[in-house]
Amino acid sequence: MKILVCISNVPDTTTKVKFKEGDSLFDDSGVQWIINPWDELALTRAMELKEDAGNSVNEICVIHVGGASADATLRKALAIGADKAVRIDACPADAYHVAGQIAEYLKENPFDIIFSGIESSDYNGSSVGAMIAEFMDYPGISSVTSVNLDDDDIQVNRAIPGGKQVIKTETPFVAVVQKGIANEPRIPSMRGIMMARKKPLEVKPAAELEVLTESIKFELPQEKGACKMIDSESTEQLVDLLKNEAKVL
């Protein structure tokens, strides 16, 4: 059984976001890139499934759509334990474009399970996994919190408001995973880091796909105002400020 984990290369969560060229492009100068946290959890769960001797998982491949600047992130995925990495050499335009590129790869290179993080921590589109499922006509399960394999008996849990839903499915399928799929992302071991350079990182040319959207402009959220501390006993002052200054009452 083969698992494909979709990897998004995102700015470190402490990055100070800036834009350039009339606020039309993200300014990536000085940015430290990391594996999208949800994708990292997906990779961790994939590793756990492979390490469980009771499963037939024998290959984990990570895939990314983007430029060469993501290679370090892909090598980290290899150091964590993926067997192989694939980078589709394209400038990702939007979720539809990214999903289309991955689907084109899947048509030539079938996998049994496709993991996609529920969203990327940069653009938060939450669309790629579902779009891959649609492109491939595979079952697509969202908000997945656990995937358990027992030969052909595959059980997937997904979070629903106030509880969980248990789903049985068959391969191939797409699992759009969220927090809970694994406890915490793995730290690559020294040996894993050394072995990563010997593992394949294939760069594939992009498929000719139509781009349906165009990003025009970015805007930062309004800066938070100064915090005003009020004595816990001064309820009258609090009401007055909420009514007359914040004008929320």
Add this chain to the structure above:
Amino acid sequence: MNFEFTEEQLMIRDAARDFAQRELLPGVIERDEKAIYPTEQVKKLGELGFLGMLVGLDYDGGGMDTISYVLAMEEISKIDSSVSVIMSVNNSLVCWGVEKYGTEEQKQKYLKPMARGEKIGAFLLSEPEAGSDATSQRTTAVDMGDHYLLNGTKNWITSGKSASTYIVIAQTHPELKHRGINALIVEADSEGISVGPHENKMGMRASDTHSVMFNNVKVPKENLLGEEGFGFKFAMKSLEGGRIGIASQALGIASGAYELALKYAQERKTFGKEIINHQAIAFKLADMATEIEAARFFCLKAAWLKDQGKPYGHASAMAKLYAAETAMKVTTEAVQIHGGYGYVKEYHVERLMRDAKLTQIYEGTSEIQKIVISRGLVD
């Protein structure tokens, strides 16, 4: 010259940083206060391969270069130098010596489990009356034909209780003075070994520092490291590399304290503005950042020389001296920037200041480093 790190080196730095934040930061204050040995943390450090990261892949190590080691030591020492000293001793004193001078049998038997982090090593050189003056070894290893008979006491032994494998420096031929000293691999559970109480230290309180006493301990002849009489030279060679580890530890303590002070200075307001906007504080931070960068260059230069197979003893002495002095100065200033908050435990900087003091003392005091450096000037 190339000031860029490789992809692997950056990955190792990030792995060490993640490990320190995730595994070491929780509980670091309590472990320090109550002098609790970081059993679980050291186990995980071993599983990730940090305890044997300098050992070759053939002997189950990480096969990393010394520059990677500096980066990892800095990150781990930013958070918990009680853990990083265990990592430093295991890597650069014990594993290094066995890998460099050990027989194939010694490597298979002793190096591999230490490189995998399954067993911890300790380096037993200091004695009650032989600290900086390491030639005055009183511990004896009498040649009994088929074994050495070990007697004596070793002091200030990092991992003295938790280690399974000791490298013991002992005198076999007193008439030959330092040329009669041997280095022996001794299994810590050998009959006749007793371990003294945990030293109640000022800093690095969670690492287990003990005296170790030897009373007629039989050590097999095949456990001799290197040639007969090589022990003193072996110890000095080991300490050359050990200094890179402790220099990197001092660098990490300094940069950890600096990062906390920088953050605090941007949050704490006095007289209507953040204290970083007061020149008195801004200049302190400028000095701290500059000196830390200089210490980092010293450490990386010594590591680079070692990786290139060039002599590095002089450079590692400079790195240890400068980084330790910087750590003491920077941590003191970090406490000052924090004001009263710096003097209480929850803000970490007082602990880093106590930890910094030890880097000026162990694995060669700052004064000893100056002897090494000054002798190198006229060689």
